[in-house]
Amino acid sequence: MSSSRTTSIGGVISLLGAFLAAAMVLGLLAAGLFMPAVGATGALARSGVDIFNELPGEFKTDPLKQQSRILAADGKVIATPAEQNRIIVPLDKVAPIMREAQVAIEDHRFYEHGGFDLQGVVRAAIANVRTGQTTSGASSLTQQYVKISLQYTALNQGDEEAAAAAVRKDYLRKLKEVKYAITLEKQMTKDEILAGYLNLVYYGDQAYGVEAAARHYFSVPASKLTLSQAALLAGLTQNPGITDPVNYPERALARRNVVLDRMHELKIITPANWQAAKKRTIKQDLKVSEAKSTCLASPYPYWCEFVINYVEAMPELGKTVEQRRRLLRTGGITVQTTLDPKIQKIVQQEVTRKVPIGDKSNVGAAAYVTEPGTGKVLGFAQNTEYTVGKQSRGKTGVAWALDKQWGGSSGFQFGSTAKAFSLLTAMESGMTTTARVKAKAASSSSPATYQPREFGKGCGPGSEWKVLNDSAFGGGSIDLMNATAKSTNTAFVALAQQVGGCKVWDTMARLGLKTASGQPLPKYAPAYILGAAEVSPQGVANAYATLAADGKRCSMLVVTKVSQGSKTLAAPKTKCEVVAKADFVRGTHKFLEYNMTNGSGIRNQLDGRQSAGKTGTADKNNESWFVGYTPNLVTAVWVGTPDDGNKRRMFNVRVGGESYPVMHGASIAAPIWKGIMSRAHEGLPVKKFKEPSDKVTKGNEVAIPSVTGRSVSDATRVLERAGFTVDVGDSMDSNVRRGLVAGTSPSGKAPKGSLITIYPSNGPGSSDRGGGGRPGPTFTIVPPPDDGGNDGPGKPTKTPKPPGPR
Numbered sequence: 001m002s003s004s005r006t007t008s009i010g011g012v013i014s015l016l017g018a019f020l021a022a023a024m025v026l027g028l029l030a031a032g033l034f035m036p037a038v039g040a041t042g043a044l045a046r047s048g049v050d051i052f053n054e055l056p057g058e059f060k061t062d063p064l065k066q067q068s069r070i071l072a073a074d075g076k077v078i079a080t081p082a083e084q085n086r087i088i089v090p091l092d093k094v095a096p097i098m099r100e101a102q103v104a105i106e107d108h109r110f111y112e113h114g115g116f117d118l119q120g121v122v123r124a125a126i127a128n129v130r131t132g133q134t135t136s137g138a139s140s141l142t143q144q145y146v147k148i149s150l151q152y153t154a155l156n157q158g159d160e161e162a163a164a165a166a167v168r169k170d171y172l173r174k175l176k177e178v179k180y181a182i183t184l185e186k187q188m189t190k191d192e193i194l195a196g197y198l199n200l201v202y203y204g205d206q207a208y209g210v211e212a213a214a215r216h217y218f219s220v221p222a223s224k225l226t227l228s229q230a231a232l233l234a235g236l237t238q239n240p241g242i243t244d245p246v247n248y249p250e251r252a253l254a255r256r257n258v259v260l261d262r263m264h265e266l267k268i269i270t271p272a273n274w275q276a277a278k279k280r281t282i283k284q285d286l287k288v289s290e291a292k293s294t295c296l297a298s299p300y301p302y303w304c305e306f307v308i309n310y311v312e313a314m315p316e317l318g319k320t321v322e323q324r325r326r327l328l329r330t331g332g333i334t335v336q337t338t339l340d341p342k343i344q345k346i347v348q349q350e351v352t353r354k355v356p357i358g359d360k361s362n363v364g365a366a367a368y369v370t371e372p373g374t375g376k377v378l379g380f381a382q383n384t385e386y387t388v389g390k391q392s393r394g395k396t397g398v399a400w401a402l403d404k405q406w407g408g409s410s411g412f413q414f415g416s417t418a419k420a421f422s423l424l425t426a427m428e429s430g431m432t433t434t435a436r437v438k439a440k441a442a443s444s445s446s447p448a449t450y451q452p453r454e455f456g457k458g459c460g461p462g463s464e465w466k467v468l469n470d471s472a473f474g475g476g477s478i479d480l481m482n483a484t485a486k487s488t489n490t491a492f493v494a495l496a497q498q499v500g501g502c503k504v505w506d507t508m509a510r511l512g513l514k515t516a517s518g519q520p521l522p523k524y525a526p527a528y529i530l531g532a533a534e535v536s537p538q539g540v541a542n543a544y545a546t547l548a549a550d551g552k553r554c555s556m557l558v559v560t561k562v563s564q565g566s567k568t569l570a571a572p573k574t575k576c577e578v579v580a581k582a583d584f585v586r587g588t589h590k591f592l593e594y595n596m597t598n599g600s601g602i603r604n605q606l607d608g609r610q611s612a613g614k615t616g617t618a619d620k621n622n623e624s625w626f627v628g629y630t631p632n633l634v635t636a637v638w639v640g641t642p643d644d645g646n647k648r649r650m651f652n653v654r655v656g657g658e659s660y661p662v663m664h665g666a667s668i669a670a671p672i673w674k675g676i677m678s679r680a681h682e683g684l685p686v687k688k689f690k691e692p693s694d695k696v697t698k699g700n701e702v703a704i705p706s707v708t709g710r711s712v713s714d715a716t717r718v719l720e721r722a723g724f725t726v727d728v729g730d731s732m733d734s735n736v737r738r739g740l741v742a743g744t745s746p747s748g749k750a751p752k753g754s755l756i757t758i759y760p761s762n763g764p765g766s767s768d769r770g771g772g773g774r775p776g777p778t779f780t781i782v783p784p785p786d787d788g789g790n791d792g793p794g795k796p797t798k799t800p801k802p803p804g805p806r
Contacts, residue, residue, distance in 0.1 A: 064088060064200060065156070066332035067212070070307050072300075072339040079298040081308060083329045085216065086208035091195040094210055095225040099194060100268050101234035102210075105259045107141035108266055111190050115142050115181030139174075142181045145197040150180075152200060198222075203236045204244030217245060219289040227269065228277040229285050231259040249282045256282075301386035302399045303339055303379075305407045310558045311335055313405075316570035317562060333569065336561040343369055343680050344379035350675035354656050354668050355383045355639060358394030361655045364642040365668070366400035367676055368537040369635045372548035375557040375574045378633070378680075380537070391643075400642055401537045403516050411516025411534030412623040412640055415616030415665070416487045418508075418531035420547065420627075422495050423591045425507045426480065427584035429499040429753065432699040433591070433692070434479065436755040437498060438727035439491040441475030444468055448475075448490045450525075459501035461525040467493055470617075470664075477727045477757050484591045485599030487615065489530055496529045498725055498753075504528050510579045512553055513543040531616055540627050541636035547588060547612070548629035550690065551580035587696035589689045592628070600666045601628065604674040609681060610688050613673070615665025621650040626669035628677070631687035635676050637669040699751020707741050707758065715741045715758050723752040731760040738763035 067082030091099070103110050109117055117140045139147065147166055154162035184193065203213035210233065214222040218229050225233070235255030236243050245252035257278055264274040290297055295304035311317065311328050318324040327333060347367050355365035366382035380401040387395040402408030426435060440448035447466035455461065471486050483491035496504050505528045508521055515521060516536040526532035538556075546553040554576040562570040592612030596605050600615040604626070613628020623640035640663075641648045650663030660667050705722050707715035716726045734742035742761035750756065 064152075064209075065330035066209075068328050068331060068333045068335065070298075070304060070335045070337060072337060072341050072344075074341055075336075076341065078300050078307070078337070078339065079295060079304040081294070081329050084208045085206050085212045086199070086332075087211040087215070088199045088209065088332060089211045089222060091191050091198070094195075094198055094222045095230060097227050098210060098214075098222060098225045098230040098233065099198070101227075101230040101259055101263060102198065102237070103141065103194070104263045104266055104268055105234050106144065106237065107139075108262070110141045110194070113140065115183075115185045116140050116178050139177070140181065141197060142185055142193050143177050145193055145200065146177050146180045146184060148200055148202075149196075201237050202240050203233055204240035205246045215289055217286060217288060219287040226285070227273060228256065228260075228280045231263065231277065232256040232282070232285065235259045245282050245286055246288060249286075253282050295386065296388065300339065300344060302382070302401075302407070303337075303344070305386075305397070306380075306399060306402060307335060307337055307558060309406045311562070314559070314562070314570060314572070316572075331564060333562055333564045335559055336563075337559055338376040338378060338557055340378040344381065346679045347379045347676055348381040350672050350679070351381050351637075352383050353675070354672050356656050357383050357385060359383065359655060361653055362393060362641065362643070363639060363650075363653065363655050364400055365637070365639045365672065366537055367635060367637045367672060368401040368541045369633060369676065369680065370541050370545050370556075372545040372629065372631065372634055373552060373554060373576070375542075375545070375554035375576070377538075377556060377558050398642075400638065401636075403514075403518060403536045403538055405518055406538070408516060408536050408538065409642060411536050411539070412638055412642070413533065413618035414531040414535045414540055414625055414627075415618050415623065416489075416531060417540055417614045417616035417625050417627045417636075417665075418528065419484065419487070419492050420544065420588065420592060420614055421508045421511065421513070422492050422499075422504050422529065423480065423484065424511075424547070424580060424584060424588045425499050425504045426495055427587040427696060428507070428580070429503065430699070430751070431480070431499070431753050432751050433481065433587050433697050434699075435751070435753070436477050436479045437483070437491055437494040438476060438725065438755055439473060439478050439483070439488065439494040440467075441473060442467055442469040442490045443472035444470055448493075450493060454497060455501050455525055459505055459523045459525065459528075465525060467530070476729065477755055481591060481594050484614075485595050487600060492529055493525070496525065501525055501528065507580075508543070510553075511543040511546045512579075513539055515539075530619075532619065537625075537627075537636035537638050540625070541634050544627050544629055544636065545634045546579060547585055547592075548631060548634050549576075550582040551578055551585040552576050553579045582690070583693050583696055586690055586692035590692065590697075593689065596628070600664075601626070601670060603666065604670040606630070606674065606677055606681065609686055611677070612689070613670075615670060617664045620648070621663050622648045624650070624663050624665045624667060624669050626665050626673040628673055630677070630681065631689060632684045633677060633680055635673055635680075637673045637676070639663070639668045639672070699754070701749040702752050704744060704747055704750055704756060706747075708743055709736055710741050711739070712741060712758060712760055715744075719744075719756050719758070724750070724754055724756045727755055727757045729757045729759045731762045733764070734761040735764050736761035 064086060065082070065084045066086040066088050067080040067084070069080050070078040072078050107117065150166035151163050154160070154166055198210040200209065202208055203210070205216065207213040207216040211222045213233055214220055214225055214229070217233070218225070232245060232252060235258060236252070238255070242248055243251045243255050260269070260274055260277050263269045264271065269277070295301040295308070298304040308328065312321050312324045314324060317327055347369060351365050351367050355363055364383060366380065368380040369378045370376065371378060380399070382400050383394070385395045386397060388397050391397070398409050399407045400409055404410055442448040445468070447468045450461060450465045450467065452460040452462060467489050469489050471488065473488050473490060478488060478491050480491070480495065502523065505521065505523050508528055513521065513535065515534055516539060517534070521527050521533045542556060554574045557572060557574045559570070559572055561568060589612050592614055593610060595601050596611050596613055601613050605611060609630055611628055611630050613626060616625035616627070617623070618640070623638065625636070625638050627636040629635070641650070651661065653660050653663060655668060702723070704724070705718050707718050710718065712728060719726045729745070732742050736742045738761055740761055742759050744759070745757045746754070
């Protein structure tokens with residue numbers, strides 16, 4: 001509006017006084033009902049008519065912000081992200097008594113007049129003239145709806161000046177309000193206006209709209225409100241900041257009784273109901289329910305934060321993160337997730353049973369459960385309380401089970417759980433479940449030494465690498481089954497050398513394993529062979545899930561549906577692809593099954609179910625793991641020191657009231673895993689792993705060249721050219737000349753790629769062994785001893801020396 005027009009209307013108001021101003025607010029000047037258009041007064045009135053007619057009449061407002069809902073798989077609400085605690089409902093979802101109460105106290109003639117109420121304005125104008133102040137309001141309910149809508153839109157657009165103007169007490173604002181109200185009643189029915197008002201108006205204590213207010217104050221939907229509850233809410237809208245029943249119960253009671261008196265006066269309620277409602281105390285009606293508008297109020301706060309991060313990354317919900325964030329907090333969407341509350345409860349209980357929240361040891365623990373073949377995340381937990389403030393013992397906002405992208409940490413070294421990927425690579429390379437490798441000698445105090453030149457280009461250790469074994473190994477031939485059960489590090493270094501270190505790294509990448517920070521694992525031998533890279537339980541569990549699903553890698557599924565009212569905005573589906581042949585994966589199962597029955601998992605097998613798994617321990621014993629699976633579920637458990645900068649060594653620690661001379665994967669992580677998996681499998685069908693083919697268990701056998709009588713170097717060349725790996729065993733007595741090859745083990749036939757051990761001759765001995773040389777001794781798989789190694793099943797009787805890198 002131009003400045004001249006503003007001055008003109010100001011002059012009109014000044015000359016005609018409060019009564020004329022009230023008439024202008026009515027819009028009656030345009031009809032010429034209050035003042036005859038004669039003389040100076042008539043000219044001024046005509047000016048007012050022009051101004052009124054030139055005011056904008058089209059009424060627009062921004063869509064209401066309302067809370068969204070995040071649901072668990074069973075449909076229960078996890079959290080309600082929102083900028084405002086508001087739930088929009090249609091009028092038929094508001095109790096009739098609530099509608100009547102609101103109309104009675106705000107505008108009892110609402111259904112009888114147009115956009116403004118003539119009687120009400122005249123009454124207010126007379127009162128204001130008497131007092132000399134604008135103290136008595138006469139706005140119709142439609143005008144009030146216009147006013148708060150204009151204020152809401154201005155605030156939503158960040159225009160504080162316009163928001164203040166929308167509620168300013170002056171006649172020009174009233175004049176605009178009336179014009180809008182007249183227009184609005186031509187566009188909307190009375191019920192539509194009342195519904196808009198009830199959904200928009202503020203009811204105090206951060207409750208916006210009648211539905212949120214009913215749930216907040218009384219823990220019931222608006223459709224279930226009683227007379228006394230409805231009267232209390234209706235009374236709040238006049239001055240919600242100082243009359244809400246939580247903070248101002250006495251004022252709320254007084255306001256409620258005003259509404260009840262008005263309803264009785266208008267004969268909306270009977271005298272008996274009037275008296276009964278007035279006798280009720282605020283305390284009798286009040287049952288406050290805190291809105292779960294943030295993750296702090298959620299029963300699953302880490303999951304809440306995870307889902308919010310996930311939704312904000314969904315391209316279906318907006319082009320930018322900001323658009324998606326705004327939709328989640330203002331759009332009233334419903335997000336259906338895969339969280340299984342039963343499994344979530346089990347995970348939380350089992351983790352904190354072994355490592356209590358705030359344990360004096362400062363040891364952290366986390367577990368993550370997923371479903372193979374679907375990618376569904378079923379639950380995860382840790383031994384802390386969720387906080388958004390300063391982190392302290394037992395309190396953090398970081399989800400240790402997750403990758404950093406979803407609210408997790410930068411990860412933890414995953415130790416020997418990495419060996420599963422080497423085993424799959426071995427199966428893919430043509431080795432069998434009976435394969436053997438030639439490994440260097442090492443113990444927990446005497447390492448084997450490797451040079452970069454011993455590895456393929458680009459996948460070596462970078463510099464001299466010293467590797468320890470948890471259980472002493474004297475060097476030479478060792479079968480992979482026992483090497484897995486004993487977690488013999490030098491055997492897996494030898495395996496990577498034999499099949500190609502870069503191939504092992506490729507296998508990890510193919511199965512989806514990355515660092516917790518989202519980067520590919522480094523092509524660094526300690527990282528991909530012995531797990532000296534920082535990953536999350538989420539990352540390892542998802543990669544192991546590919547094994548559990550027979551080589552089918554599935555994308556992580558967290559949200560199954562996002563809807564807005566009846567409209568589906570997104571319905572994510574699991575995307576799966578076969579990244580490893582099932583037969584080779586089934587061969588890998590055999591090693592990890594054997595580890596459960598004869599190795600580090602022996603004390604944590606599942607009753608009546610096949611399982612496969614592997615322990616893991618970082619080189620300083622400050623990170624320990626157990627990752628295992630059935631065809632039904634996969635669980636990864638980590639126990640370690642999240643906040644020590646990778647400095648602390650976990651020896652002689654007391655956790656959860658139990659003493660542990662050394663912390664390894666079988667100490668705490670494996671029992672947590674068993675507790676989770678045993679309970680989570682209750683009611684699930686018993687499934688078995690499918691058997692690998694003979695090709696994987698026995699291999700395609702080829703003839704082993706006879707090398708008896710050849711020199712060791714010559715025999716080695718012949719066998720390697722035939723596709724075998726060669727080891728030199730102890731010398732033996734034979735009729736073959738001393739120093740030449742007396743025989744091999746095995747002999748005859750063996751799968752290509754097998755380790756062939758050649759035995760030099762001592763020459764004819766005193767024993768009558770016959771001639772021609774003989775094969776060396778055969779080897780049988782035997783359970784490893786309970787040696788208390790870092791990945792072993794038992795507790796050591798005395799504290800060992802801290803091991804070096806492995």
